[in-house]
Amino acid sequence: MIVVERTLATNVAPGVALDYLSDFGNTAVWDPAVRQTTRNDAGPIAPGASWHQTCRLLGITTEMTYTLVEVAAGRLVFHGRNEGATCIDTVAVRPAGTGSEVTYRIELEMHGLAKLAGPVIRMEFEKLGTAGAGALAAALDQLAPGARAAELQFPADVPHSPTLPARSQEAQA
Numbered sequence: 590m591i592v593v594e595r596t597l598a599t600n601v602a603p604g605v606a607l608d609y610l611s612d613f614g615n616t617a618v619w620d621p622a623v624r625q626t627t628r629n630d631a632g633p634i635a636p637g638a639s640w641h642q643t644c645r646l647l648g649i650t651t652e653m654t655y656t657l658v659e660v661a662a663g664r665l666v667f668h669g670r671n672e673g674a675t676c677i678d679t680v681a682v683r684p685a686g687t688g689s690e691v692t693y694r695i696e697l698e699m700h701g702l703a704k705l706a707g708p709v710i711r712m713e714f715e716k717l718g719t720a721g722a723g724a725l726a727a728a729l730d731q732l733a734p735g736a737r738a739a740e741l742q743f744p745a746d747v748p749h750s751p752t753l754p755a756r757s758q759e760a761q762a
Contacts, residue, residue, distance in 0.1 A: 591711045594694040595722035599729040603663065603682045603689045606729050610680050610691070611665055613640040613655050619724035622646050622717050629654070636660055642669070647713055674699050688733070693718075693725065 599606060609615055611634050617626045622644045629639040639656040652671060655678070659666035663683060669676035677696040682689050697714065699707055 591697040591699075591707065591714055592694070593697075593714045593718040594692060595718050596690060596692045597722045597726040598685060598688065598690055599726050600688040600733040601729050603684050605732050606689045606691055607663065607665065607680075607682045609729060609732060610682070611657070611660065613638075613642070613657065613667055615728070616642065619721060619728045620644075620717070621720045621724065624650070626655075646717075647709065673701065689729075691725070691729070693722065 601609075614626045614628055616623045624643045624645055626640050626642040629641055630637075632638075634657065636657055636659060639654055642653050642655055644651050644653070651673070653669040653674070653676065654671070655667045655669040655676075657665065658668050663681060665678075665680040667678040667680075669678065675698045679694045679696075681692040681694075683692075684690075695714065695718070697710070699710065
């Protein structure tokens with residue numbers, strides 16, 4: 590099993606961060622591997638809501654269906670699955686200073702022949718985890734009162750989000 594976890598600080602209140610993160614469709618904004626995420630159903634976001642996600646990883650396009658399976662105080666859990674892998678994304682949001690601390694954890698289990706690519710996929714997920722944490726912090730910071738897009742800059746290593754600044758604190762499990 591591949592486990593990647595990052596913890597980041599953001600200037601938004603925990604409730605704002607949790608609301609943003611509960612819509613898995615927002616991953617297309619900050620996750621460098623994600624090309625598109627669309628909601629499969631309608632209505633309020635609650636356990637059972639699902640999304641179809643298209644990613645590009647190591648030159649291969651994959652699709653996965655994610656379902657929100659748990660909503661608790663300061664915590665969200667999404668399960669993703671396709672024929673080659675199962676993924677559990679766990680998000681924890683805590684108050685920190687005038688903003689929040691967000692911990693995003695991904696547990697990926699490969700199935701069948703895909704297991705053979707595990708070591709290479711682990712290295713790619715570590716790299717994507719770092720880039721994604723920076724982009725997520727920037728996306729959340731844009732939701733903070735008084736955020737001014739004109740002051741924002743983004744590093745060249747996260748090409749799909751050119752208007753967001755990177756900021757991250759790493760924590761590995």
